[in-house]
Amino acid sequence: MANANGYGHEWIAMIRDMQDLRAFREQHWEGSFADYLDIVRRNPRVARTAYQRVYDMIMSYGYETYTENREELIRYHFFSDPMGNGEDAVFGLDRPLMELVQILKSAAKGYGTERRVLLLHGPVGSAKSTIVRLLKKGLEAYSATDEGALYTLVWETDEGRMECPMHEEPLRVIPPAFRRKILDELNAHNDSEYRVSIEGDLCPACRYVFRTLMETYDGDWTRVIEHVRVRRLILSEQDRIGIGTFQPKDEKNQDSTELTGDINYRKIAEYGSDSDPRAFNFDGELNIANRGIVEFIELLKLDVAFLYDLLTASQEHKIKPKKFAQTDIDEVIIGHTNEPEYRKLLANEYMEALRDRTVKIDIPYVTRFRDEVKIYERDFNDRTVLGKHIAPHTLEVAAMWAVLTRLEEPKHANLTLMQKLKLYDGRMLPGFTEDTVRELKAQAGQEGMQGISPRYVQDKLSNALVAHGAVGCLNPFVVMRELEEGLKHHSLITNERDRERYAMLLNDVRKEYDEIVKNEVQRAITADESAIQRLAANYIDNVKAYTQREKLRNPFTGRDEEPDERLMRSIEEKIEIPESRKDDFRREIMNYIGALAIEGRRFQWDSNERLRKALELKLFEDQKDSIKLTSLVSSVIDAETQEKIDVVKARLIKNFGYCEICATDVLNYVASIFARGDVMATR
Structure with a gap:
């Protein structure tokens, strides 16, 4: 019931204006099989494999290259979680993520890794689950875009409307004998990086309908496809469409039918046999993840019977539902595990077959x-x-x-x-x-x-x-x-x-x-910008004259004088430059200034980290007697000192992000260090 002010109606109207009905209609498109063939000819990418789609999804967000320690690295923007405003962003793992993307690229090209289980391996809390969650979340979002569009088939018969329970690629409805000719036509004008291919056969449920219709029409396939409708497929983990997640349970409660589906006992009486595909629920995680991705949480904690299912699922791209022949699947199988479980796998000689079908990607903790x-x-x-x-x-x-x-x-x-x-x-x-x-x-x-x-x-x-x-x-x-x-x-x-x-x-x-x-x-004490700039300019003038073996003109006397060695050393000693290395340091500074000039950049007093630190220490040394921090630990502070302390505190708050409480705390802490006789030092 809306309140007296009528806000309820206003909010509903606001939501109505925010709706994108055009996008909804596009995402729920439905047409004939002939319509779908036209779509594939115009855009062959709709018939991509699961690995191709996942790889393209990552690349669609772009990447940047950078150099670290003379090694070129790639940072993929996808792993910054652009879909979720960064809430699942992964930091500092560019190398492992490069390896993962390279494996996905190899699989997309059909070089062999598409027949492997991807295993993320690392210590607890190293972002393994986050990486897989990003892949699942990204694939959902990608399937809803024009670039990531994919389609599935629906059967319309006298018995009603039946959607393919495994969301199969509609091209599978073309019999093997006709595929070569159709593929030649589809690929004749295909400028995509992927060739259209038709791998595998229809699932048992679709095969049953297809076979029944072929018998009805005396083998006339063109009549059969009149019963085929093709619709847009939006992947969704919540709706269990194209994205599956399997988590191990207690061994006594595990059942392999959770992966490959189970008999629907209520329908046996209706259809008369437990081997009738209409009396079977093709809703195992490997069934529903077809066309997308399936995650195995703590993969190596699975019962051995489950691991055997993975052997054929990865290598042959087939699963074995109870009472049915092997069924083709097309999905990315990815799991994650920690070090103790992986060591158990290595020690188990009976699991050599699984090890051979596994690609391990180490996901370490961040070390930067x-x-x-x-x-x-x-x-x-x-x-x-x-x-x-x-x-x-x-x-x-x-x-x-x-x-x-x-x-x-x-x-x-x-x-x-x-x-x-x-x-x-x-x-x-x-x-x-x-x-x-x-x-x-x-x-x-x-x-x-x-x-x-x-x-x-x-x-x-x-x-x-x-x-x-x-x-x-x-x-x-x-x-x-x-x-x-x-x-x-x-x-x-x-x-x-x-x-x-x-x-x-x-x-x-x-x-x-x-x-x-x-x-x-x-x-904060030496935050007088003009004073430190004057000190820096004076130092640079003297260093320039020293390295070029020149004299400096004294602005007060007008005479040429030798560079001020005392000034230069008073600054250099603050960062522990020994007498024997002073020439090297001074040449380093002049070379640095020259390199900046070549790049069209101007040298600033804080451009060089070591020189900045030396200048600040020198200025602090010159000014520290004007504000005695040790007085903070005393119960009596005169008004002049308190005023200076308040200025420093205000600078800490304004320039360094402190609040009144922590600024006071840090000043007291540093004062206690001085009170113990410590000296201000840097490394």
Whole structure:
């Protein structure tokens, strides 16, 4: 019943205006078999195989190439989840996804992998299920577009209307003896990358109707197809059309008919035989997934009887429903499993046939820091969650720790695990090159296949948000405490040595966080843009004169003077450039400026990361006495100092994303470091 204001009618009218009735009619098109042949001639892609359709669906969203460590990689936009606004986006797995797409491409071309079971293998929480969910969701959306259109057949007889229970390709209604001629005609003007082909025969239900009609019309096929209607097919997991999902149950309750269908006992009395296809439900997961994709959750936990069904389903593209001959299918079979289950498969000599028909694709944990951060930003994408502000670097410290647990100790004696994380993240470190990163990755074959799952970190972030209700801001200290306390009860950590190692890695994260916040407070104190630009310009002028063996004109005296060595060294020492390497560093800076000029770009004081850090440290050193942070830990603060502290706090809020609470916390924390006698340092 509409309310007094009549909003109900307005809302219904609003929905009416939003409807796309033209698209609905197109998606529910129905016509004769002759009409369908015309459609295939105009657009041969409607008769694609399941693998071809899945591959084209991925490629329809486009891709971009990029170079990482002198290796060209491809990022497929499909895996950013454009269908669902990024809620299932996959980050940091471009290499495994490239391998998956290459396998799908090979299968689409008919090179052999279309006769394999695709097995995503990796640790728990590594996005295996998400990848398959994307494929299923994408295929649904693709089938509703003009580019992804596909069709199925319907029989209209005196007994009524019967849709093909397995949503078959309508071209299968053409008898094998006539197919070659029809295919030659269809492919004569086919400029698609795929040739139209007709693989397999009708399903038992359609075959029964076809045979009955052929007998009725004394073998006149042209009369038979008068009973064939062709309609547009929209794939749907919810409606069990072209997309199936099978999940293992208790072994005592498993039944292979869940895959290949079962007898409909109510109809046996009507049709007189349990071998009459009209008395059979072709509704197993392999039946209903025909023309699309079927997912096997935890594939290797299946009973052996189910795995045997997969052998013929993958290799021969056939299934064996009870009481019927082998039935042709056309679908992508994809499953996922974890390491313990896969080791069991390798150890089982009776499952060699399945191993031989399986293509394994490793899906590891993310090992690049910035991609791990994106995973948590997707779930905690607003800086205010449950009424609490999330302090800067809260998600970053959680991501940093998670990635550290997945990395193998570097074999380089002078490289720490934290430095390895930074190299993987694309940061430059003195003495290390892109070749170093390639070498590190080659040495660590199992990297990312162990460690902490993002799921665990997400749970602890949620716990921290809920448990600390009195605190209006969630900060890194609370999260790190949650992560450490949770290790005591982590169900997947059975090795005490791993537990201790993960706890020790949190200490490394705390040290890194100390450096980050000290640097931010330092930058907030030295946020005088004009002062740092003057310092940078002065340094560059002196370095240019030094490297070109020239003198500088003093603007006050008008005399030519030697470059100011004291100034240059006071800046370079802040980032630990030794006296013996000063010439190399200065030439590096001048070469960098020259390279920017060639590209038509102008050098800015913060263009070079190392120089930016040195300049900020120098300016901080010059100005730190004007604001004594150590006074924050004192109970008495004079008005002048408080005013300066408030300025710094305002800069932290404006420039770095802090709120009033966490800005105060971080200033107090950095002040306590100074009070302990620590010095401001960077790596």
